Amino acid sequence: MSKTLIKLTDIDKSFGAASVLRKVSLQLDEGEIHCLAGENGSGKSTLIKIISGVYRHDAGRIELGGRHYPTLRPIDAIREGVQVIYQDFSLFPNLTVAENLALSDQVESGRAWVSWQRVEAIARESLALIGVDMDTSRLVEELPVSGKQLVAIARAVYCNARVIIMDEPTTTLTDREIASLFALIRRLKERGIATLFVSHKMREMLDITERITILRNGEKVAEGRTEDFDEAGITRAMTGRDIRSDRYVWNGVRSDPVLELRDFTRTGDFQGLNLSLYKGEIVGITGLLGSGRTELAETLFGLRNTRERPGGEKNSGKILRNGREIKVRSVSDAIAEGIAYVPEDRLTEGIFAEQPIERNLFANSYPRFKNALGLLDRAKLRELSSALIRAYNVVASNLKLPIRTLSGGNQQKVMLARWISTGAEVLLLNGPTVGVDVGARFEIYRKLREIAAGGVGILLFSDELQELISNCNRIFVINRGRFTHELDTGALQEDELSALLGLSLEEAIQ
Amino acid sequence: MNTLSKNRLFQRNEFWLLCLLIVLSLTVGAVNGAFWSANNLFSLFKSTIVTGIFALGVFLVIVSGGIDISFPAFAVFSFYITVKFLLSIKYTGTILLPFLMSMTFGACLGLVNALLLSSFQLAPLIVTLGTGSAVTGFLRAFVGTATLSNLPQPLIDFSRWNIYKKTLADGSIVSFSGAFLILLVLAILIHVMMKRTTLGRGIYAIGGDEVAAKRVGFNVKRLRLFVYSFTGALAGIAGIIHCSLIRLANPRDLEGAEMEVIAAVVLGGASLTGGKGSVAGTLLGVALIVLIKGSLILVGVPSDWQKVVIGLVLITATGLTAWRSRRSDEGGRA
Known part of the structure; x- marks a missing residue:
């Protein structure tokens, strides 16, 4: 005893x-x-x-x-x-x-x-x-x-x-x-x-x-x-509720991808990546830490410079948006091409913690709210912000409060609202539910599906296997900078995916 | 432990400062042989005394995670009131009373800094900017603006205290000021305090993480009171020495001295974010600043350029430190 x-x-x-x-x-x-x-x-x-x-x-x-x-x-x-x-x-x-x-x-x-x-x-x-x-x-x-x-x-x-x-x-x-x-x-x-x-x-x-x-x-x-x-x-x-984790089914047609990678290579990070993302798809990309997962996400959003490193392979390949070749040299290039990014480390990279919720919501889109004098149209801002908060189910008592007063899940919803309201067509999500609790997590998943249904292509970078399996229609496994597998999630089981990743937790302990 | 410190010798800021100091001395000496004359060297050492004592105080404050820019004002206030008082009573006793008085004034003013900081949770930069300015204004408005050149005898005697004195063949006198010993003793004292006492480690701890220091059981408020009062006391000591060495009590003295002293301390490896630095580094930083200021004339650099050179050295040295630490960070991650 x-x-x-x-x-x-x-x-x-x-x-x-x-x-x-x-x-x-x-x-x-x-x-x-x-x-x-x-x-x-x-x-x-x-x-x-x-x-x-x-x-x-x-x-x-x-x-x-x-x-x-x-x-x-x-x-x-x-x-x-x-x-x-x-x-x-x-x-x-x-x-x-x-x-x-x-x-x-x-x-x-x-x-x-x-x-x-x-x-x-x-x-x-x-x-x-x-x-x-x-x-x-x-x-x-x-x-x-x-x-x-x-x-x-x-x-x-x-x-x-x-x-x-x-x-x-x-x-x-x-x-x-x-x-x-x-x-x-x-x-x-x-x-x-x-x-x-x-x-x-x-x-x-x-x-x-x-x-x-x-x-x-x-x-x-x-x-x-x-x-x-x-x-x-x-x-x-x-x-306190039953959350069904039914899988995401995509019924679109495979023509005219919103985003396409052809032999996409960045020295030292990843090589020869080929991928087509179609309207309404949620495609998962998973791999161990250092596999090139985060590097790919950041490169697509222009966060990593495209300068070549001495002695490495050459950067090469193409990014196509709606069939047209584009260059993403900086974040503003990416945004101009309708690519949005929700980072892994939301707290340090995504939100302005001390700023009001409303400012966080529009941080990247203020130019759209100019009135005739080139000043901000306050009424329009207020109207849109309350509409977005309702649409994204953000639980907030006052939009003037700093965003840090919100829970992790609600912060994440604000981030999503920020990007989708700017009309992005490609959404890159990196670890979207890190530090988010279960209830809010499922709301985020539901929102992602809604966003995808609206014609946005989503790339979900994550290492939470269950999250990937239930929310993506396809998953790419990346290992040492190369895609090693492309999987349909229709009948995929978590242990199969886990085996492919070679990260079974039990094994690692022994 | 020994092998480790050997391995780390090249990573230490102090090592590079010493190299820089030697290279600079050799360069200046090569251009102008007068650099190595006893006269020049002794006067350089003499110039480190006041800056050095100030720097020891600022070092403490910076390690604790704060900053103090009020100390020159406190120093002037302390020595001017002390001198004025001693003159009024026609004091002729030992040097001890002037020192004690000036030190006590300094300590009390430092205590005011600490109390303001902890009761209103204000930023130390603002508080010390405020108290410095207020004290300077108070001194000039209520105590006087006259420069006192007839110092009390004990202070004049003190300025004549030399450890070494010799009359050269050409009749000129070289002497090594005894006040340098005070800097040395204070430096050793503070070094031992910072390295070997719980008090000193507590100062490093609050500079590193105040909340964690509280959780470990340090009385953060009391530590801070100590640091600022101690720095004030050091300012008082530096002030009375300064006034004695130049044989003048000028209430407009030492204006702008804070920048040079802070530069020396930062150059010596103390981090403005707190928790880092050493007495040895601080002294080397002071030596470097004094050397640059005192020797550029010898190599024919006009005096206006001294400030440019000090600025460049400061940026280069701290830039190098930051660059090295970032590189070792990346090495650690790989």
């Missing part, structure tokens, strides 16, 4: 009039790998902050390590071994790995002087605890994301963690890095350390966790052993 580390019973929490958590219970035992699932705004983050003592609960009972805490302070949570690994890791980029690992001990022990031998010893010990070897003299800013995560985990374990809470730990990791993270979590489990995983990625939930607790609108809607759940069940619990 394993010990219970965290026991929350009937927790209530509200901020002012808004009730965020209602009678939520959660139990976590020693060595358990538990997933806390839920859409954005379901109360996951609030619950974590209550467990770590950052927020006070209004009602209910908190027991950590068997002890009842009427008011839990952050220091109590830390003493009970609760360690939160934040999405930004909370590390010092300018300090070495060793110092990052040793600093909290240094402060806590109240030492005035720093012994660098001691720092190094603590660093070695911390890394040994999680069975990882790393150059401790490197600056943290020089490490890849996965390395930073390891440092954060090592620090947590060294601080006598009994429960490690990870907030969306896999968002920015490659598949291989995810596999080794999972292996590490399993090693920690053997030492009795429990992990509370906050995620909305299905595959991971089903893969690594033993128990799942699902929140929706501040209430616990499901809880149980992972093997009793399947994807559909989790989705239903998270969103």
